[in-house]
Amino acid sequence: MFFVTYLRRELRRRMRQAIFIALGLALGVGLVVTVAAASAGVKKAESGVLSALYGVGTDVTVTGAAPGPPKPGSTSKNGQNNQGSWGLQEGPNGQTEICTSNGTCTSAAGKTIDQLMSSYSGISESKVSQAARLPGVTAAAGGIALTDNTTTFSSSGSSSPSSFTVDGVDTGKPLLGPLSSAALTSGHSFTAADAHADVAVVDSGYAKSENLKVGSDLTIDQIKFTIIGIVRQAQATSPPDVYVPLTRAQAMSLYAGSLTGAVTTIYVAAASASGIAVVSKEIARLLPGTTVTTQASLARQVTGSVSSVAKLASDLGRWLAVLVLIAAFAVACLLTMVAVARRVAEFGTLKAIGWRTRRIVAQVLGESAAMGIAGAAGGVGLGFAGAAIISAVAPMLSATVPAPSGGFALAAGQAAGPGLGGGPRGPGTTASHLVAVPLHPSVTSSVIALAVILAVAGGLLAGALGSWRIARLRPADALSRVA
Amino acid sequence: MYKLTGVTKLYHKGRRTVPAVRDLDLTISDGEWLAVQGRTGHGKSTLLNLLGGLDQPTEGTIELDGTGLGALREPRLTRLRAESIGFIFQTFNLVPTLSAAENVETALIPLGTGHSGRRRRVAAALDQVGLADRAGHLPAELSGGQQQRVAIARALVKEPKVLLADEPTGNLDTDTRDDIIGLLEQLWRERGLTLVLVTHDSAVARPAQRVAVMMNGRVTIHQATGSTSASGSPWDLHPGNARAPDPLTRSRTDRAGRRA
Numbered sequence: 001m002f003f004v005t006y007l008r009r010e011l012r013r014r015m016r017q018a019i020f021i022a023l024g025l026a027l028g029v030g031l032v033v034t035v036a037a038a039s040a041g042v043k044k045a046e047s048g049v050l051s052a053l054y055g056v057g058t059d060v061t062v063t064g065a066a067p068g069p070p071k072p073g074s075t076s077k078n079g080q081n082n083q084g085s086w087g088l089q090e091g092p093n094g095q096t097e098i099c100t101s102n103g104t105c106t107s108a109a110g111k112t113i114d115q116l117m118s119s120y121s122g123i124s125e126s127k128v129s130q131a132a133r134l135p136g137v138t139a140a141a142g143g144i145a146l147t148d149n150t151t152t153f154s155s156s157g158s159s160s161p162s163s164f165t166v167d168g169v170d171t172g173k174p175l176l177g178p179l180s181s182a183a184l185t186s187g188h189s190f191t192a193a194d195a196h197a198d199v200a201v202v203d204s205g206y207a208k209s210e211n212l213k214v215g216s217d218l219t220i221d222q223i224k225f226t227i228i229g230i231v232r233q234a235q236a237t238s239p240p241d242v243y244v245p246l247t248r249a250q251a252m253s254l255y256a257g258s259l260t261g262a263v264t265t266i267y268v269a270a271a272s273a274s275g276i277a278v279v280s281k282e283i284a285r286l287l288p289g290t291t292v293t294t295q296a297s298l299a300r301q302v303t304g305s306v307s308s309v310a311k312l313a314s315d316l317g318r319w320l321a322v323l324v325l326i327a328a329f330a331v332a333c334l335l336t337m338v339a340v341a342r343r344v345a346e347f348g349t350l351k352a353i354g355w356r357t358r359r360i361v362a363q364v365l366g367e368s369a370a371m372g373i374a375g376a377a378g379g380v381g382l383g384f385a386g387a388a389i390i391s392a393v394a395p396m397l398s399a400t401v402p403a404p405s406g407g408f409a410l411a412a413g414q415a416a417g418p419g420l421g422g423g424p425r426g427p428g429t430t431a432s433h434l435v436a437v438p439l440h441p442s443v444t445s446s447v448i449a450l451a452v453i454l455a456v457a458g459g460l461l462a463g464a465l466g467s468w469r470i471a472r473l474r475p476a477d478a479l480s481r482v483a
Numbered sequence: 484m485y486k487l488t489g490v491t492k493l494y495h496k497g498r499r500t501v502p503a504v505r506d507l508d509l510t511i512s513d514g515e516w517l518a519v520q521g522r523t524g525h526g527k528s529t530l531l532n533l534l535g536g537l538d539q540p541t542e543g544t545i546e547l548d549g550t551g552l553g554a555l556r557e558p559r560l561t562r563l564r565a566e567s568i569g570f571i572f573q574t575f576n577l578v579p580t581l582s583a584a585e586n587v588e589t590a591l592i593p594l595g596t597g598h599s600g601r602r603r604r605v606a607a608a609l610d611q612v613g614l615a616d617r618a619g620h621l622p623a624e625l626s627g628g629q630q631q632r633v634a635i636a637r638a639l640v641k642e643p644k645v646l647l648a649d650e651p652t653g654n655l656d657t658d659t660r661d662d663i664i665g666l667l668e669q670l671w672r673e674r675g676l677t678l679v680l681v682t683h684d685s686a687v688a689r690p691a692q693r694v695a696v697m698m699n700g701r702v703t704i705h706q707a708t709g710s711t712s713a714s715g716s717p718w719d720l721h722p723g724n725a726r727a728p729d730p731l732t733r734s735r736t737d738r739a740g741r742r743a
Contacts, residue, residue, distance in 0.1 A: 002585070002592060009580035349576040352537055353637065354565025354593040356558065476538040479572065480528070 025375025028328035033383020122262030142263030144168035168249025187229035348478020372459020490543035518688035521697035569638030573650035
């Protein structure tokens with residue numbers, strides 16, 4: 001085809017210039033792709049951290065206020081005497097003693113203190129169905145977040161605390177809550193029939209550390225739960241160690257208070273992303289005194305290097321990419337105009353022998369588009385290379401995700417209870433999840449499409465400027481210059 | 484047939500106005516060979532541009548076969564040039580990246596001729612100018628004379644009615660000049676073209692039927708006598724001269740003779 005032959009020959013004639021233009025476009029586009037990939041990777045990491053906190057599909061999370069201190073002498077549901085606040089002291093013989101608030105002290109040797117504590121105050125379970133009926137809400141489910149703290153004192157009085165977190169989940173609503181983002185690695189998850197069963201699903205990390213497998217038994221609050229499944233949450237999150245049916249969690253004896261007929265967390269799915277803000281407001285009106293968080297509000301509280309990198313990619317990275325792209329466009333335009341100026345006689349002759357202006361313009365635009373396409377291919381390649389380099393050399397990022405105020409959200413493995421000052425943590429203490437976040441830049445198809453469009457647009461812009469000059473060219477003037 | 488009536492072309496250079504063509508009345512018949520002579524800067528190329536529709540007169544009208552060129556918009560003018568007018572330039576003006584055959588083919592692209600038709604006509608055109616074996620050569624690989632032959636093939640491949648040649652031998656040596664003029668004459672006779680040829684060289688103008696001498700934008704027409712002198716030139720009004728005098732020179736001597 002004559003068009004292609006002419007185009008090919010012309011680009012070959014000014015090969016250096018064509019390569020220069022294509023390279024410039026490739027650099028600009030490559031930077032855009034790399035920054036976009038890095039941003040996407042950071043967003044994905046952030047999203048992974050946040051979604052694991054309350055599950056994929058959950059748009060709004062409602063948590064109760066911080067639980068108050070237990071009343072001394074009060075009894076829990078199963079009749080156990082509530083120990084109230086207590087502390088440790090050194091006895092007259094140098095042994096460790098446990099003292100209750102009423103002053104009674106006994107030797108701690110050989111004793112095991114097991115405390116099941118709620119992270120938040122209870123919210124009446126009826127509020128869950130009320131939240132589900134709010135306009136803009138597709139579903140709501142309740143959950144309970146507990147921490148089981150165990151402190152074992154040896155005969156010498158030394159203590160070895162341990163804890164694990166327990167989440168009560170609504171087995172009838174598998175798409176809401178922290179279990180919804182987990183991937184099953186063995187066994188099976190809860191079904192609706194498990195609502196009142198003593199079964200549990202454990203996190204793969206916890207199962208490995210405690211040497212648990214499907215079929216193993218696990219005791220919580222003196223109740224033996226059979227493990228039916230093992231799940232794995234998104235990488236670098238701090239998921240609960242154990243999941244049990246909500247009704248079983250509600251029946252557990254807490255160190256302070258009871259959660260019968262109550263939940264500590266409500267997970268809400270909105271009908272649309274644009275309606276989340278409105279739904280949040282409605283829920284806050286329905287449940288005053290609770291903390292209502294969305295993924296967006298939680299994302300704003302994420303600190304650590306992951307948010308720094310996100311900001312860096314979003315601000316500096318984006319502007320740098322835009323500047324380089326503008327420079328590449330400018331160079332492409334300049335060089336194309338110079339090339340057109342050199343070919344004035346050629347175009348004047350073609351016009352003289354009967355070529356229409358639009359045919360000549362199409363030829364120039366074709367040459368420019370070809371350089372743009374070459375730039376796009378180079379840019380995508382550079383973008384992939386840039387993303388690979390970032391993936392290879394970028395350090396592990398950290399994300400600190402604060403829990404909503406008043407909560408007892410404790411990181412797995414963190415012991416609460418006896419120690420400094422004794423007793424459960426009081427309200428006002430800010431807990432947080434510190435998670436390591438690997439950065440995996442991802443080049444998506446939409447970014448590739450953007451890169452191609454940008455590069456071809458850059459080439460066509462340059463061609464358009466040259467074409468404007470051709471359109472204004474009078475053959476007589478062009479030919480007189482040759483003469 | 485060309486009919487020029489009161490044609491004037493003015494160029495404005497700052498505050499100066501330069502008349503390239505002044506009040507020209509001229510008729511060029513179908514199949515006529517008109518040579519346009521004159522010194523540099525006296526309006527020869529301007530006249531050619533006006534005849535080719537590459538430029539518009541400041542005043543007056545130019546008609547080609549009854550159609551006023553000034554009334555045509557640019558797309559129509561371009562179409563007219565594509566179909567009916569062939570151009571030959573002093574500097575050949577070949578596209579440097581295209582081969583001889585592809586350069587000839589550029590004249591057929593605007594006509595929408597199919598690929599096989601173009602190939603056939605290009606081959607025939609190159610054969611007619613004696614360059615069939617150079618079809619694949621780039622202009623840089625051809626001599627000046629060969630490049631001009633390619634340009635002639637390009638001008639004639641579309642079988643135009645009019646051929647406008649602007650100093651076609653200006654960049655060629657004497658022998659090549661004669662070859663090219665001989666080729667043009669042959670093609671002119673075979674095809675019955677209307678040929679308007681701009682030149683400053685009397686030897687090139689010799690085969691023409693009329694010579695339009697331009698001086699300061701004004702034209703003096705010299706008609707061929709219908710008979711030839713001893714030297715074989717229709718312009719030779721001075722018997723015994725070996726060469727046909729430059730009509731410009733003839734004008735001066737003629738005036739000198741009368742003065743004497």
